[in-house]
Structure formats: structure tokens, C-alpha cells
Amino acid sequence: MDEWLSELTELAREEKLWSPGDTLVVAVSGGPDSMALLHLLHRLSAPERLTLVAAHVDHGFRGEESAREAETVRQYAAALGVPCESTFIDMPAYIEESRMNGQAASREKRYAYLHGIAHTYGASRIALAHHADDQAETVLMRIIRGTGLGGLAGIPISRFEKNVELIRPLLRKYKADILRYCDLWAVPYSHDSSNGHKHYFRNVVRLDILPYLSAHNPQFPQSLVRLAELAAAEDDWLAQETKAVYERHVLPYREGCQLNRKALLGLHVALQRRLIKLILSYIGLETETTSFESIETIRLAALESAATTWSFDAGGGIRFVREYDNLLFVRPSGEERPPDGYAYEAEEGTTSLLLPEAEGILTFEAMAASAAQRPGNRLEALFDADAIRYPLTIRNRRPGDRMAVLGLNGTKKVQDMFVDDRVAPSRREVLPIVVDANGLVLWIPGIRRSASAQITDSTRSVIRMKARFASDFTV
Structure with missing residues (x-):
């Protein structure tokens, strides 16, 4: 077994990416990363007892070029003896109809298709070809836009979505290594012309910003990847600590939760912010879009110097209320008491x-x-x-x-x-x-x-x- 296979096998054991006998759906775009991933997993399928299914989505953005990519994927999967499922989605029409961001709309449709294939084949995991350069780009994009520790953690090597685990076996490999692998094993792949279009922010980061910063530090991409690994571990630890604090101090209150003000203030400020965000998440608020300012407004409302009775709209129908030493996070039920009381x-x-x-x-x-x-x-x-x-x-x-x-x-x-x-x-x-x-x-x-x-x-x-x-x- 060569170095690539031994490293991938060790990574799979360490991160529990799969178990012997699993069925994996391999998302294959036709580029070098996903074609190399399909080849690698095919080589591992016998010793690891894996069943593979290749899945390809033609988003309809590049006409004949996209069609050629789809055909390349189908032919290579057939050559490897791997079943291949593919579909065509008229994304330009869908984007115009839905008014969604192009990249977000494409991701939504692509992942919906992959989940459908996983369900059809009874697959427990979907393998994606994100690599270390993607990780570096993601972390830098989030730094530019503004992020917290969770954002610095970048792309996770695995996570659950709709009862299926998304795994990224190549996340610790760099693009240059993947290209050398394709050359060594004569793995065919396509070039996506849209990767050179700078109206996509990720392409600007890849083509302009990262090279400029790397001129000052040739190891800059590797530094970003290390930062993501450190942040992911610390973010995971803080998440566990926050959950433990939640279980100790947070009580149910009608359609939400309640927390003693002094219990919150007794925590480190990092845990205060995370606990507030966790409470909002538990009662149904989509916290990925919750601003730092909203979390901080709630946190500061618990201070001794703040108003003893006060309320704040946290968004998503959630209301934060301070009533002396009691902090309430409530989702109004819509049922109002009769005007005359009882x-x-x-x-x-x-x-x-x-x-x-x-x-x-x-x-x-x-x-x-x-x-x-x-x-x-x-x-x-x-x-x-x-x-x-x-x-x-x-x-x-x-x-x-x-x-x-x-x-x-x-x-x-x-x-x-x-x-x-x-x-x-x-x-x-x-x-x-x-x-x-x-x-x-x-x-x-x-x-x-x-x-x-x-x-x-x-x-x-x-x-x-x-x-x-x-x-x-x-x-």
C-alpha cells in the first residue's frame, strides 16, 4: 500500500470517516480533486470493504463544457467499475426564479441531489473532495468578512446533515499534491473555466489575495490550515463546556428558557457569549446569522448597571427579557390573555x-x-x-x-x-x-x-x- 493509501487509511481510522462495509456516495465534479478522490476510494474499496457510488451534477452554467465534464465522469466511473448517477439542473433558470445567490442556489440543489442518491443506495456517508487549499481560502474569506472562533475552524473534516455524514478525506492534502497524484496514476480530469472568473469572491481570494500574502510568507496557506485545526479543537472544547453550563443553569420557561443573571455573570465572558448563542439556537433561532452586536446587547443587559426590567427583539420571533435577576428567552405563542384577566x-x-x-x-x-x-x-x-x-x-x-x-x-x-x-x-x-x-x-x-x-x-x-x-x- 503506497503512502497516499496508508495516510488516508490512518486518517479514516483517526477521524472515523467510515466503517468497513459502508456505502459511500462520492461527489464527482470532474475536476482533479474529485476524480483523484474517486480513484483513491476505489483503490481502498476492497481492503476497506467499501461500496462506492459516483454522483455528478451538471449545473448548466457552461453549456458544452459542462456536458463534456459529465461524460468524462461517467466514462471514468465505468472504467473503474463504479456505478455513476448524474443529473442536469438548469441552474440559471432556477436562480432567476428563486432570486437566490448563484453559489448558494447551486449548493442547495447539488446537496439535495447527493442526499437523494444516498437515500436511494442506503449510503451512510457522502464523500466530498475539499482539500487543504480550499480550507485556507475558506478561513481567509471568513477573516476578511469577519468571524469568530467557530468561523476560523473552517471546513470540518466530517459533519452530519440530514442523517447522512459528509466526509472530506482530502482535507489535509494540498492541490499541488493532488495534481501530482493525477499525473502519477493517469487520472483524467477537466478544467473548469469558471475558476478564472473574478466575479466570484473565492476566485479573487485564490487568484489575487492568497498569492499576494504568500509572497510575504510562503507558508501562509499552511498557517491558515493550522489555524483552522487549532480553532476547530478549541471551538469543540468550548462547545462542550457551554453545553455543560447550559445543563447546570438554564431552566425551561413556557415557550423558551430562563437563566439567573448572576449565574451568567459568574461565567467567563467567552462562555457568556456562547451560552446566549446556544440558548437562542435551542429555542429555534438560526444563530449562523445572529450578529455579534445582538449577542453583546443581551450579555450587557445582565450587568448590574443595566436597567432592571428591559426587553430586546433577538430576531426570528425570539424575545429577550430581563426582569430583575431573571433573564428570559421567549418565543411568544400568539395566545393573549383576555383583556379582563381572570x-x-x-x-x-x-x-x-x-x-x-x-x-x-x-x-x-x-x-x-x-x-x-x-x-x-x-x-x-x-x-x-x-x-x-x-x-x-x-x-x-x-x-x-x-x-x-x-x-x-x-x-x-x-x-x-x-x-x-x-x-x-x-x-x-x-x-x-x-x-x-x-x-x-x-x-x-x-x-x-x-x-x-x-x-x-x-x-x-x-x-x-x-x-x-x-x-x-x-x-
């Missing part, structure tokens, strides 16, 4: 009342005064049973609501009490208020009880009211 009656003798709008339940327990113990927290309150005027109404707040607060002279606006107790704005509209038959606010669970129906030495019987809320809806 209201339930509790007659004397009621033992429990479900409050779906508040995601909670209110219980009422009658007992002798001698058996009553002091409330354990602000989600419990004791009232003189004989001083309560029934029926009680349990509802959300109304404009002008006031309470005669225990320990204070006069009354206080419920709205002001919510602000003082840092009740999140989204919860102020659903938090239950217990009102007696005379319209007096008796209690706001978790906030305050009123001066009405207090327990005294003459109290004979007591009503203990207790509220319980869902874990993600505590006051």
Missing part, C-alpha cells in the same frame, strides 16, 4: 382553588386558633375566620387596587408594592390577589397581607391560606 370565587368552606393563569393553587384550611402556628413564609397567611366576608374573589390586579398594609398607616397601591418587591413585569398581571366581599384586598401571596381580619386574643377560629406555584413561577 377572577374566581371562593365560598365559605372552599378547600382549594386552581389558578391556571398564575400556574398555581390556593388552599384554605380551617382550624381552631389554638392549633394555628405562625406562617412559615410569605406564601402562607392566617386570618380570623369570623372577620372574613364571603364570598372571596381571587383575581389578578386591577387599575387602582390598594391595600391597607399591616404595620403601615393608610393604604398603598398594589402596583407600588409589586415594584418595591421586584415582582417581574410579566408576573404582575397574573399574580393572584385575594379580595373579600366588600372589595378589600386581604392578601397578595408572596408579597403582603393586609391589616384586615387579623388574629387577636379573642380569635376563636382561623383560616390558613396557602399558595403554591409551579417551580418556574415562584414569586
Whole structure:
């Protein structure tokens, strides 16, 4: 086995590019890279027990030249004894119809065809002929356009797409080496004339920018490839760390997620940014196009100096909301609460009342005064049973609501009490208020009880009211 085969075999073991017995679809354009890949994999197919299928797409951009390429691919695959599937797509017409970018539209159609062939043949992997020079160009293009660590990682040697793994066995080989391989083994290939057209940004990078920079550093392409390898490893490690942080600190919240502000600030700034991006991705935002400015806006909103209640449109129907120390990432469901809110009656003798709008339940327990113990927290309150005027109404707040607060002279606006107790704005509209038959606010669970129906030495019987809320809806 020659050096190329031994290196490729070792790479396949190291990167788990395939397993013995796999069926591979080999994307073959007709250029030297893909024709060399087909030849290499054919040589490996017996020792590795691989079944190969060549797949070619004629995009219809170059007329007779494209047709000749397709025929070259079919003839060479036949000479190797490899089945070949090919198709013609009128890309100019599709681009005009779809208004898509030409390269993006071509990629979409090409990959759709390759996935279709993989499905037909039961192939678990699609082999692509990207090489080290492609990697260097990709990294440099992303640097020019602006990128982060993930972008510097460049083209991955393998990744899953639609339950099929895309593999790039030549990613560590340079173009010059591939051309020498084709000459050595008399592998036929075509020249794509569009590679010289400078209206494609990649061609400008390949023909002008890379050669200019390489004049200052002859090893510049190799430096870019090393940068991609380093960035890929570090990006993978950071991704794992971010996922672990997500599992520790992020909780579900209705149609999204919630995160404690101080938990976010306790992370290194690199993890803060990645965690925000991961949360947005998990709740359905296409984060590939999310700007650095959007991520940074959310991150800075968690600072102590930022507004304690604030919201921001993160795009894609996702809204970020800061409510004091709680950071919410929500996708509105489109269901709005009725304008009049909610209201339930509790007659004397009621033992429990479900409050779906508040995601909670209110219980009422009658007992002798001698058996009553002091409330354990602000989600419990004791009232003189004989001083309560029934029926009680349990509802959300109304404009002008006031309470005669225990320990204070006069009354206080419920709205002001919510602000003082840092009740999140989204919860102020659903938090239950217990009102007696005379319209007096008796209690706001978790906030305050009123001066009405207090327990005294003459109290004979007591009503203990207790509220319980869902874990993600505590006051």
C-alpha cells in the first residue's frame, strides 16, 4: 500500500470517516480533486470493504463544457467499475426564479441531489473532495468578512446533515499534491473555466489575495490550515463546556428558557457569549446569522448597571427579557390573555382553588386558633375566620387596587408594592390577589397581607391560606 493509501487509511481510522462495509456516495465534479478522490476510494474499496457510488451534477452554467465534464465522469466511473448517477439542473433558470445567490442556489440543489442518491443506495456517508487549499481560502474569506472562533475552524473534516455524514478525506492534502497524484496514476480530469472568473469572491481570494500574502510568507496557506485545526479543537472544547453550563443553569420557561443573571455573570465572558448563542439556537433561532452586536446587547443587559426590567427583539420571533435577576428567552405563542384577566370565587368552606393563569393553587384550611402556628413564609397567611366576608374573589390586579398594609398607616397601591418587591413585569398581571366581599384586598401571596381580619386574643377560629406555584413561577 503506497503512502497516499496508508495516510488516508490512518486518517479514516483517526477521524472515523467510515466503517468497513459502508456505502459511500462520492461527489464527482470532474475536476482533479474529485476524480483523484474517486480513484483513491476505489483503490481502498476492497481492503476497506467499501461500496462506492459516483454522483455528478451538471449545473448548466457552461453549456458544452459542462456536458463534456459529465461524460468524462461517467466514462471514468465505468472504467473503474463504479456505478455513476448524474443529473442536469438548469441552474440559471432556477436562480432567476428563486432570486437566490448563484453559489448558494447551486449548493442547495447539488446537496439535495447527493442526499437523494444516498437515500436511494442506503449510503451512510457522502464523500466530498475539499482539500487543504480550499480550507485556507475558506478561513481567509471568513477573516476578511469577519468571524469568530467557530468561523476560523473552517471546513470540518466530517459533519452530519440530514442523517447522512459528509466526509472530506482530502482535507489535509494540498492541490499541488493532488495534481501530482493525477499525473502519477493517469487520472483524467477537466478544467473548469469558471475558476478564472473574478466575479466570484473565492476566485479573487485564490487568484489575487492568497498569492499576494504568500509572497510575504510562503507558508501562509499552511498557517491558515493550522489555524483552522487549532480553532476547530478549541471551538469543540468550548462547545462542550457551554453545553455543560447550559445543563447546570438554564431552566425551561413556557415557550423558551430562563437563566439567573448572576449565574451568567459568574461565567467567563467567552462562555457568556456562547451560552446566549446556544440558548437562542435551542429555542429555534438560526444563530449562523445572529450578529455579534445582538449577542453583546443581551450579555450587557445582565450587568448590574443595566436597567432592571428591559426587553430586546433577538430576531426570528425570539424575545429577550430581563426582569430583575431573571433573564428570559421567549418565543411568544400568539395566545393573549383576555383583556379582563381572570377572577374566581371562593365560598365559605372552599378547600382549594386552581389558578391556571398564575400556574398555581390556593388552599384554605380551617382550624381552631389554638392549633394555628405562625406562617412559615410569605406564601402562607392566617386570618380570623369570623372577620372574613364571603364570598372571596381571587383575581389578578386591577387599575387602582390598594391595600391597607399591616404595620403601615393608610393604604398603598398594589402596583407600588409589586415594584418595591421586584415582582417581574410579566408576573404582575397574573399574580393572584385575594379580595373579600366588600372589595378589600386581604392578601397578595408572596408579597403582603393586609391589616384586615387579623388574629387577636379573642380569635376563636382561623383560616390558613396557602399558595403554591409551579417551580418556574415562584414569586
